[in-house]
Amino acid sequence: MAPLLTPRSADRRDRKRSVSTLHDGRVPNRYDEQSLKGSDERLRAVFEEQRRSRRDAGVLTIVHAARRSGASITWLGRSDAWAVLPDRTIPIGSHFGSESNVGAIIATDKDLTRQLLLAAGVPTPQGKVVASCEEALDFQAGLGSPVVVKPVKGAMGRGVTVNICDPDEIRTAYSLAREYGPAVLVEQYVAGDEYRLHATPSECVGAFKRLLxxxxxxxxxxxxxxxxxxxxxxxxxxxxxxxxxxxxxxxxxxxxxxxxxxxxxxxxxxxxxLRDVNGLTSGGDSEACFDQLDEAVKHAAVQAAAAVPGMHWTGVDLLVDSRTGDPYVIEVNTNAAIDGASFPVYGKPMDLGAQLWKALEAHSRPDAESEPGTLLPELGNHRPVVEGLRVLEGKRVSLGLLLRHQLRREGQQVNKLTLRIWTSQADDEPKHWFVSDSTVCDPVVANRVLHRRGLLLRALTLKKLPRPEGKLVRSVDELRQFMREADASVTLLPGARHGSTGYRLTLRAPSEATASLFDGGKTWYAQQRPDGERFRVIASPQRALVAISADASSSPDAEAMELVSRTAVLAVRAAPQRRWAAVDLVVCRASSSSEDERVVYVEEVSCHPTFAAEDRVVGGSMSDVYDLVLRCSADSEREEGGLV
Structure with a gap:
């Protein structure tokens, strides 16, 4: 198959030679104390800290680059930290860069990514998503050459079989891929060397060759x-x-x-x-090669990054055809590990952590400079949050659904591509991409604190925000024990890893706790449920936008609205670089001598809120939420007037 991007034929021989880096007979790099004595000071500093802290060495290269730029570091977890600069706080999480949540989710869908690459003219192998083994066999027969079989939603080489054409082998490979998801992608196999390149939509900044x-x-x-x-x-x-x-x-x-x-x-x-599935996670080795790679290969990686909406930083997996030297992009990855280039098995290490930090800083925004304002209740505006939507009894709707409804009312064409990915477009205007209620302006790294219970609890503690007592429970016995000690109703929130939807269960007595809650090894965060008025406030780091109550008789006073709006804004700031979040709060009477004193507890912070038919707006307006979420310009968030 001829590539969609055809390099000049006169350059093919030289390019083929330039990417065939030899490694036979080389001694692998050693990263022990003795071997590092004569190495780069930055590399030594990373490994000295790595030995002390046991943290991921790749993450530490990003942290050290942040420190060199003047940032102080606050660790939230083994792979998560805040880099605090004078005017902003930038979250560092695993090997994520500046990619948006939209780009990150698209990258996990191999078929949608392939379609975007093809539409942008990026060279990529022929492929097809198949719904049966027979379809896979028919595709290979029509292609007339070996294929690769892999799950559409796979990662780290799991469920991948390459270079097969025998029908029995294809059947076995199809069954293996199905173990990792129902959708299977069959692609043309390209014989050649495989590379991981790190790129932005404007430049390629790192690369290493993958050795089988x-x-x-x-x-x-x-x-x-x-x-x-x-x-x-x-x-x-x-x-x-x-x-x-x-x-x-x-x-x-x-x-x-x-x-x-x-x-x-x-x-x-x-x-x-030993196996023809490549990658470090599959037992392969890495070889530094950035300076030897042809510019056409690097350009293909840049094209791939630009082809995926919101993919401001990515790891591009690319094959170079051993016969022609032509590049073929096979995957675009989020959370793309930089270790292969930073600490290659063969060749000279690159300071790729500095490049990733540069991307993180470039796509960050200054922290809110002023104190949060007061959300003034619009007492004449008690309308259902889901006004205009047909909601089944007991059925909750997502903010993403409300956004799509709003855009349709504005005359935009809305197209839902997958369960989470959708687009909108007005006449003669560019297409806008969304994942649930995220846009290309929402960095995926800012979501980590809202998707990991331990990180969220640590962040709220650092911001000194009051929250009810809670505990991670892994069995019904642990749950019942916590409920007996709490001597109160308990709210169950998703445990260590959760979707941050604001989903919860309420238990009134230990007898309501059953073993079925822990089916499949599920864990919960059990949290005391104090008595008081409950609100969900959607806020930005600058201001509260709307307050919602499920109590039809709720008529909160100005003091309560001021307390919850102020606390909600501070809770959003506990997730640096988030444009907005939904904060669940409870206003209680303080256990003090003053009966009029109130305290507000943060019960949950979520980034994908859902709503029920009984929910009512008791202050602010959902229109302000729509305006903020749908608006991608950071500068326009500091809007005059409104509820500030």
């Missing part, structure tokens, strides 16, 4: 023994220490096709490939 998992024979040990020995060496490298060569079914099938098994004894110096 392999061992070198010594004339006496079999393949299983050699793989186990190499895995011991991999534990010494921060890039590979937790990414050992899998001794699994994928490797066994590949060896069988090669006429070998784990008992095969290779001769001295004989290199044996």
């Amino acid at each position: 998992p392999s061992v070198i024979g010594d004339g006496t040990a079999n393949l299983r023994q050699l793989a186990e020995k190499k895995n011991e060496l991999r534990k010494l490298n921060p890039t590979t220490r937790f990414k050992l060569i899998p001794i699994d079914r994928v490797a066994e099938d590949f060896l069988r096709r090669s006429g070998k098994d784990w008992n095969y004894v290779p001769g001295r110096g004989e290199r044996v490939i």
